[in-house]
Amino acid sequence: xxxxxxxxxxxxxxxxxxxxxxxxxxxxxxxxxxxxxxxxxxxxxxxxxxxxxxxxxxxxxxxxxxxxxxxxxxxxxxxxxxxxxxxxxxxxxxxxxxxxxxxxxxxxxxxxxxxxxxxxxxxxxxxxxxxxxxxxxxxxxxxxxxxxxxxxxxxxxxxxxxxxxxxxxxxxxxxxxxxxxxxxxxxxxxxxxxxxxxxxxxxxxxxxxxxxxxxxxxxxxxxxxxxxxxxxxxxxxxxxxxxxxxxxxxxxxxxxxxxxxxxxxxxxxxxxxxxxxxxxxxxxxxxxxxxxxxxxxxxxxxxxxxxxxxxxxxxxxxxxxxxxxxxxxxxxxxxxxxxxxxxxxxxxxxxxxxxxxxxxxxxxxxxxxxxxxxxxxxxxxxxxxxxxxxxxxxxxxxxxxxxxxxxxxx
Numbered sequence: 001x002x003x004x005x006x007x008x009x010x011x012x013x014x015x016x017x018x019x020x021x022x023x024x025x026x027x028x029x030x031x032x033x034x035x036x037x038x039x040x041x042x043x044x045x046x047x048x049x050x051x052x053x054x055x056x057x058x059x060x061x062x063x064x065x066x067x068x069x070x071x072x073x074x075x076x077x078x079x080x081x082x083x084x085x086x087x088x089x090x091x092x093x094x095x096x097x098x099x100x101x102x103x104x105x106x107x108x109x110x111x112x113x114x115x116x117x118x119x120x121x122x123x124x125x126x127x128x129x130x131x132x133x134x135x136x137x138x139x140x141x142x143x144x145x146x147x148x149x150x151x152x153x154x155x156x157x158x159x160x161x162x163x164x165x166x167x168x169x170x171x172x173x174x175x176x177x178x179x180x181x182x183x184x185x186x187x188x189x190x191x192x193x194x195x196x197x198x199x200x201x202x203x204x205x206x207x208x209x210x211x212x213x214x215x216x217x218x219x220x221x222x223x224x225x226x227x228x229x230x231x232x233x234x235x236x237x238x239x240x241x242x243x244x245x246x247x248x249x250x251x252x253x254x255x256x257x258x259x260x261x262x263x264x265x266x267x268x269x270x271x272x273x274x275x276x277x278x279x280x281x282x283x284x285x286x287x288x289x290x291x292x293x294x295x296x297x298x299x300x301x302x303x304x305x306x307x308x309x310x311x312x313x314x315x316x317x318x319x320x321x322x323x324x325x326x327x328x329x330x331x332x333x334x335x336x337x338x339x340x341x342x343x344x345x346x347x348x349x350x351x352x353x354x355x356x357x358x359x360x361x362x363x364x365x366x367x368x369x370x371x372x373x374x375x376x377x378x379x380x381x382x383x384x385x386x387x388x389x390x391x392x393x394x395x396x397x398x399x400x401x402x403x404x405x406x407x408x409x410x
Contacts (some may be wrong), residue, residue, distance in 0.1 A: 011341075014150060015217050017159035017242035018193055021198025022207055022228065024139025029228025030243035031146035032057050033068035043146035045138045048094045048104075052076055053138050060229050063238040067229035071140075072135045084112040087137065096141070103144040103210060110184060113203045115215055118179035134170060136202045143206050150245060156214030157207045159189040163198035184208050189215065194237055220246030259287065260314055260335040264327040265294065267302035274303070277324045282318045285313035287337070306335070340366055345409070347396035352378040353394045356400075360408045368402040 016022070016030075032038060038055050047051060053072050053205050060069045091105050116122060147155060162177040162185075169178070177190070180201040188208055205282075219294060226243040233239060269277075274291060281289045292304040314332070321330055342358035347354055354374040359367035370393035379389045401409065 011154075011248040012150070012223075012270070013218060013220055013246055013248050014147065014152040014155045015244045015246075016155070016207060016211055016221075017217075017244070018157055018160045018199070018203075018207060020238055020240060021161045021163060021194070022203035022241050023200040023230055024136060024143060024202040024206060025072065026230050026239075026241040026244075027143045027203065028055070028070040028072075028139060028146070028230040029057070029068040030226040030241045031143065031150070031228070032226065033072055033228060034224045034243050034245055035149070036146040036149050038070070040149045041142035041145050044096060044100055045141050048090050048141050049097045049134065049137060053134055055138070055142065060231070060233075061239050062233050063231050063235060065227065065238045065240060067227040067238075067240045069229040069231075072138045079246025082137075084108065090137075091141075097145070097148065099148045100141070100145045102146070104141050106227045107140050107205050107209045109178070110209045111201060114180040114183035114201065114205070117183050121278055140206065147210060152245060153248070155211040156218065157211040158213075158215055158217075159191045160185070160204065160207060160248050161191045161194060161198045163194045163196050164192055165196055167197045180204075188213055195234065196232075197238075197317050214247060217244060218246075218248070220244075220248055222246045231266055259308055259335050260332055261335055262305075262309070262314070262317060262321060262330050262332050263309040264321060264325065264330045265302055266305055266325045266327055267294060267296050267300050269325055271305075277305070280324055281307055281317060281320055284300060284316055285309060286317055308335075321339065344371075345397075345400070345402055347387060347400055347402075348391065349375075349378050349392045349396050350382045350384065352381055354378060354389075354396070356393070356397045356402050358402060362409050365402065365404055365406050365408060368397050368404065370397065 002044060014170075016027075027122070034356045038057060045055070053074055055070055056073060057068055057070045060067055087108050088105065091101055091108070094101065095179070096104070116200075118208050153301050162181060164174050164176055166175050167178060168174075176197050177185070178197065178201065181199050182206040184201065185208065194332065205280065222244060224245040228241045228243070228247075230239040230241075239376055278291070286309050288308040290306050292306065294302050294304050296302045298399045305327075306315055307321065318330055318332075321327065340361050342357065342359050345358055347356055355371040357369050357371060358365055358368070370390060372390075375386055375389045375393055379386045380387070397403070
């Protein structure tokens, strides 16, 4: 895949524009045009069907638009149609990368269930015709490998153009969209119109299995665009699929998240109960909670209880506050919480695992802190002081390169 994508640390999304139809070879072309190398997809296909097909690509025009056309060329003379059980066995027995294998199996399973329902037969007895041919196996495996190579965190797709009229198949003349496409389209927005079959069962299975319905291009910073061509060149309707890869605008830098604060002044709670109150509110879904010492009227010492949470958690947390502390009211107001991107890394301290919480932005580490609960567990397990274990955890994080200013690993 292209280096500009690999060098980014922000969350990546992919969005498929299939309003003019979709087929497996069109998605292969879009992925290749977006920066996935043909050898990446070819190697995955060879892991399932070695020395059987070869991918080639060329730049073409479709209704005046430039696009990449990927062709699947057969290298052997006899390629029989295969049924679902045979294809499943081929995938399971292959040396495919686990993520690619999982996706390919899911796509073919969706196809098998769609065909079984369309023809009223048991899924284990489904015998594919067009779908079971060598080119469809190559399409499915190649597309799955390409999406994994892009390393995107999410895939979405808009409405799918399905065409109109009828098509002749092994079962005779059938209306468009064909039954398998309709079965695969449950819960998905379709767009009719255009001459002939615009969405194939293989293309529809890839979209509806690997993507979520996202009607419009999400807010993002575009880093790659791929345009994949179908075989026909129809005047007035570009026979293409477009693939947009972008940094999710919601998390490209620090994250702005709408949150709420609940607060209440409490002056008559036994102070020994406060640790349990704080823990119970965290267990109930609070993002954070804390106490602020205050002086109330007549100089009475008290605490302000503050609870930070998302809107969905407010009802539960409000009730928990009333259950846990003797207050007659709770103030609520919205705030904006900005968060660094974060993840966990694990280091070994005295032979025990300690998680390091990493906060980062723009590919650089801004915070790296040992999880104190893990520090306490190691101290107890090794009969050491928490202070010495904490120091050892910071040293282990430093040795692993998890320090402020360093690049985010991998």
